[in-house]
Amino acid sequence: MRVYRITRDVSGEAYRRVLEAALDEASTFSLVWRHQLRFAASATEVGNALRGLQLRKETRHRWPGTILHGKAQRASVVTYRAAPAALPTLLEPGSLFAWRAPTYPEDLSFATDKAVCLATVSHEADGWIISPSLARAVGQSVTLVRETMDEREWALFKNDDRIKN
Numbered sequence: 001m002r003v004y005r006i007t008r009d010v011s012g013e014a015y016r017r018v019l020e021a022a023l024d025e026a027s028t029f030s031l032v033w034r035h036q037l038r039f040a041a042s043a044t045e046v047g048n049a050l051r052g053l054q055l056r057k058e059t060r061h062r063w064p065g066t067i068l069h070g071k072a073q074r075a076s077v078v079t080y081r082a083a084p085a086a087l088p089t090l091l092e093p094g095s096l097f098a099w100r101a102p103t104y105p106e107d108l109s110f111a112t113d114k115a116v117c118l119a120t121v122s123h124e125a126d127g128w129i130i131s132p133s134l135a136r137a138v139g140q141s142v143t144l145v146r147e148t149m150d151e152r153e154w155a156l157f158k159n160d161d162r163i164k165n
Contacts (some may be wrong), residue, residue, distance in 0.1 A: 003128045005126075007143045009097040016087075017138055022084045023110075023111065028080060029086070029109065030063065031105035032075050032078075033101075033107055037102055038102060043104050049088075056079050065157065095122060099122040100123055
């Protein structure tokens with residue numbers, strides 16, 4: 001599977017363009033709240049600001065780009081409706097990889113009904129655009145490197161209800 005790796009953090013106007021393009025293409029986005037962490041007031045404010053767009057909250061050990069190992073390893077993955085109203089809140093951290101606990105929830109990702117189109121693992125400063133159309137939309141603003149993932153790697157990005165737990 002061909003993907004586009006985001007090679008450095010995206011901030012400023014480029015960050016705004018990525019968010020606008022992702023909100024336009026995706027039907028949902030998600031943020032991760034790790035159970036073992038105490039979050040700052042800024043994280044609580046994000047949760048409150050996005051509450052009206054929340055579709056579901058699931059306790060999981062995997063989400064796009066991440067698999068936690070061990071039975072006790074779980075986090076709340078909160079999925080929101082992708083809407084322009086989310087943009088001001090999503091801009092607050094200031095960059096794509098600034099979604100880090102405890103200041104903010106982690107690992108912002110976007111998905112269509114069929115597939116993940118953008119995923120991040122913020123604390124590792126990793127990001128991937130899986131959607132060719134999204135890559136084209138932001139390619140002038142963001143440094144992207146084309147990569148090929150094998151099946152094992154690709155399994156981390158499938159938007160499949162069977163991989164919730």
